[in-house]
Amino acid sequence: MAIDVRRAAVFHGPDAPSDDDLATCVHCGLCLNYCPTYRVTGLETESPRGRLYLMTQWTRGGLPFTRDLARHLDLCLGCRTCEAVCPSGVPYGRIIEHGRAELERVRKVDAKRTTATIVMRQVLKHPGRLRTLGALMRLAQAAGLTSLSAQGRQLPKLSEPFKPPAGNVARALGPTRFKVAFLTGCVMPILYARSHEASVQLLQVAGCEVHFPAAQRCCGALFAHNGDLKSARGLREHNERVFASDDYDFLVVNSAGCSSHLKDFYDGVGERTRDLFEFLAEVGLPPPRHEVRARVTYQDPCHLAHAQRIKRQPRELLSSVPGVELVEMPHADICCGSAGLYSALEPEMSRRILDEKMDSVLSVAPEQVVTANPGCQMQLEAGLKSRGRTDIPVRHAAELIAEAYF
Amino acid sequence: MGLGPRTLEKLRRAVGRDHVVWDAYDLVIFERDASITGALPDAIVYPANAEEVAAVLEIAAEQQLPVVPRGAGTGLSGGAVTLHGGLALSLARFRRIIEIDPKGRTALVEPGVVNYDLGLEAARHGLFYAPDPSSQKACTIGGNAAENSGGPHCLYYGVTTNHILGMEVVLSDGSVHWVGGEDPDQPGLDLLGVLVGSEGTLAVITKLRVKLLPTPEAVSTLMAAFPSIESASKAVSDVIGHGIVPAALEMMDKVTIGAVEAHYKAGYPTSAGAVLLVEVDGLTESARELTAAIEQILEMDEAFEIRVAEDPAERELLWAGRKGAIGALGHIKPNYYLHDGVVPRTRLPEVLREVGRIGEHYRLPVANVFHAGDGNLHPNILFDLREKGIMKKVEKAGEEMLRACIDAGGTLSGEHGIGLEKNAFMPWIFGPDDLAAMQAVKDVLDPSGRLNPGKIFPPAGQIEPKLIARSGVASEARWW
Structure with a gap:
């Protein structure tokens, strides 16, 4: 069982986690109880502190690399809850993304992950192929083919994809206060067209002239989260040019994973990026026109609550709608187990986490569940379906708020 | 003797195949708690109830293996460090709040329940659990009892020992006992008082009955x-x-x-x-x-x-x-050594001056943030672990600060425990007779001395503490 401590570092590529970042962990353990995988397993190897310790060994040459050890990084959701509670300010999100980039470099082929990477590279990067895929999926659903596989059953019922208005501009309702760009994103227009429509409506109500730059592509967040930093960089550079081409006051994003990625990595554009609810709370909405009677619970998307520390704004906006009864579920800000591709790559752990989440959701007996990220929405829908509660719809919070105006 | 394949197999039979871990790489994560010391265990076991803990302790007794209980590993005095190897006994699966009795204002909990989570549950009944260590969002009730933890609000409400009514414990021979009861005032010897704060050296706690208080108006x-x-x-x-x-x-x-x-x-x-x-x-x-x-x-x-x-x-x-x-101090230097000493309140200014002088002498920045009401000092020595030779300086400065507390009529620890951080200093405040009396208690409850060995009691010879070194791993851990 002897370990050669002088063995060369495993993590040494250009994208390896920085030693300065790793050094900020003081091993206090305050992150443990906030980590979804630690909560369900009770294992410190599946905790942020444990993962940081392993990455530290790999970076400083303490331990050799093994496939089993890679599991511990693979099982991290990347939800960054630990980052929000860390008293030492460990930049966990950045560390794990770089850790994963190194992992992809050193590990042998893993069929599932390779397939995921190929699909990401071949489809997400190309808006045309995405649209075609969406159309094919709709046909498949109509023919009942998707119910043949577990993954297929997880997909929401697809309707017509979101299309920007003519001229790629939506005018403000009332006087124009802001000129904003809207990130249409990769999968959102296909999976959840209604989320986009409602978000744009709210922006118009708030006095925004909303632009949809046609050349924009996937923001690259999914690539970065899964260790493909090279593709993420390519998409970032492309989009930076696209969004810098006009004098937008803000770039508004209604998907938490994307807004977080833009803020963290996009030069120039990042500072002008706002999450939809952050923006609406900042600029204000006119008084609601209609009552919306509903008992609602809100699931915090991790990349909103933890990566961007935005928890208050969506709740305030929801509560401001007359008739809405907002009920807090226990641990609303703990991950639902979706985490981008995680639910497909680590289905078992994802299910265990989702199971706890469903207990929390159902404990407050909501009529609707709202959130602000497509991945969470899909996961929560799958969870409610597995409990036979398809009577409880899961929606983007913007859809519910928009009902107060239209 | 020792941990061979047959012993591992026995352990796996006792607690379930998945609940014994001995892969060298998994062990590394258990070599440390939140202190700056470390040593590797030989295996980690995750029992789920008192019977399984008893079975583990019986196997350990047969094989003469040291056993070190571990909660969340947030302790600052090395209490959960497996100094002499052996079994790290994790209580992570003991996470149930078994019962909250709003009328009697007590709760029955398993030791792995997180302090803060108990607080949340109690709040639903208009009650709270008073001891509030700064790590309360991660540390466990079992660990709090083992270390007799304090916290900002313990000035008025008292430390952990004032809030534990009874405990189910397993002794090193595998026997299971209840000490204390439902009520605060128990007849007979106060064995509960002996066990609370014993830092895992006398028994493994498997259940606790704790006191809850009404939330103040x-x-x-x-x-x-x-x-x-x-x-x-x-x-x-x-x-x-x-x-x-x-x-x-x-x-x-x-x-x-x-x-x-x-x-x-x-x-x-x-x-x-x-x-x-x-x-x-x-x-x-x-x-x-x-x-x-x-x-x-x-x-x-x-x-x-x-x-x-x-x-x-x-x-x-x-x-x-x-x-x-x-x-926030982490932004000045990436690492800190948080010390814990007590002085009479009236001597605070002079001791703080001395603490400052010691920091200057070693050219180490020091920040003080502490429970002034109890005279419980927490000097934070700030440093960067990656600096060569820094640990020796940090250790020396810490020792001198502690000495300054003792010289002012204070004591070794307010709430972090003695562990292996300060056991060498025990003779500063206890004479040979005091230590012999404590050892006599230890000998009755744990005659073979296998429960958390090397803690609290001063080491027989001069043992170098196993401080973490530049690579972030224990520099002199047994395996290397």
């Missing part, structure tokens, strides 16, 4: 800024001298204030030499009166700014600065 928090540590220290003594015991009375020095304000904007004046955070609770009327009385005393003691929190949000902000202080 009113809470009032005030921040007072002073020109110097001296004036703030005098104010602390004066408040308590007037017969007022606030729920909490915390002090932060200039270095801490600077770090906190840079990151939290809690509203502490950066021109201050020290800031006090005072909290009183109780009935609305009495809280108001006490606050006014405290304000008056603080003003007489040169407080140049006093702010009473107007609403819960402001109170939260004032506390956010205090609770996040240690993390």
Whole structure:
């Protein structure tokens, strides 16, 4: 069982986690109880502190690399809850993304992950192929083919994809206060067209002239989260040019994973990026026109609550709608187990986490569940379906708020 | 003897195949707690109930293996470090709050329940669990009992031992016992008092009956800024001298204030030499009166700014600065060594001066943030682990600071425990007879000395503490 401590570092590529970042962990353990995988397993190897310790060994040459050890990084959701509670300010999100980039470099082929990477590279990067895929999926659903596989059953019922208005501009309702760009994103227009429509409506109500730059592509967040930093960089550079081409006051994003990625990595554009609810709370909405009677619970998307520390704004906006009864579920800000591709790559752990989440959701007996990220929405829908509660719809919070105006 | 394949197989039969881990790489994560020491265990076991703990201890007894219980591993004195290898016995699967009795105001919990989670559950019944260590969002009730943990509000409410009514424990021979009961006053010898704070050296705790208190009607928090540590220290003594015991009375020095304000904007004046955070609770009327009385005393003691929190949000902000202080210090240097000593309140200024001098001597920045009301000092030595030879300096400075506390009539630890951080210093405050008496108790309950060996009692010979080294792994851990 002897370990050669002088063995060369495993993590040494250009994208390896920085030693300065790793050094900020003081091993206090305050992150443990906030980590979804630690909560369900009770294992410190599946905790942020444990993962940081392993990455530290790999970076400083303490331990050799093994496939089993890679599991511990693979099982991290990347939800960054630990980052929000860390008293030492460990930049966990950045560390794990770089850790994963190194992992992809050193590990042998893993069929599932390779397939995921190929699909990401071949489809997400190309808006045309995405649209075609969406159309094919709709046909498949109509023919009942998707119910043949577990993954297929997880997909929401697809309707017509979101299309920007003519001229790629939506005018403000009332006087124009802001000129904003809207990130249409990769999968959102296909999976959840209604989320986009409602978000744009709210922006118009708030006095925004909303632009949809046609050349924009996937923001690259999914690539970065899964260790493909090279593709993420390519998409970032492309989009930076696209969004810098006009004098937008803000770039508004209604998907938490994307807004977080833009803020963290996009030069120039990042500072002008706002999450939809952050923006609406900042600029204000006119008084609601209609009552919306509903008992609602809100699931915090991790990349909103933890990566961007935005928890208050969506709740305030929801509560401001007359008739809405907002009920807090226990641990609303703990991950639902979706985490981008995680639910497909680590289905078992994802299910265990989702199971706890469903207990929390159902404990407050909501009529609707709202959130602000497509991945969470899909996961929560799958969870409610597995409990036979398809009577409880899961929606983007913007859809519910928009009902107060239209 | 030792941990061969047959013993591992027995352990796996006792607790389930997945609940024994001995892969060398998994062990590395268990080599440390939150202290700056470390050593590898030979295996980690995760039992789920008292029977399984008993079975593990029986196997360990047969094989003469050391056993070290571990909660969340947030301890600061090395209590969960497997100094002599053997089994790390994790209580992570003991996470159930078995019962909350709102009428009797008690809770029956498993040791792995997180302190903060118990608080959340108790709050649903209008109750709270008083001991509130700064790590309360991660540390466990079992670990709190083992270390007899304190916290800001223990000034008024008392430390953990005052809140434990009974415990189910397993001794090193595998026998299971209940000590204490449902009520605070038990006839006979106070065995519970012996076991609470025994740092895992006498028994493994498997269940606890704890006291819950009704949530106070009113809470009032005030921040007072002073020109110097001296004036703030005098104010602390004066408040308590007037017969007022606030729920909490915390002090932060200039270095801490600077770090906190840079990151939290809690509203502490950066021109201050020290800031006090005072909290009183109780009935609305009495809280108001006490606050006014405290304000008056603080003003007489040169407080140049006093702010009473107007609403819960402001109170939260004032506390956010205090609770996040240690993390904020991480922005000055990446690592800290948080020390824990106690001095008589009246000697605070001179000891703090000495602490500052020691820091300067070793050229190590020191920040003080501590429970002033109990005279419980927490000097934070700030450093960068990656600096060559730094650990020796840090260790030496820490030892001298502790010596300064003892010389002022204080003691070794306020709440972090002795562990292997301070066991070598035990002879500073205990004579050979005292230590022999403690050893006699240990010999009765754990005759073969296999429960958390190497802790509390001073080592027989001169043993170098296993401080973590540059690579981040224990420098002299057994395996290397």
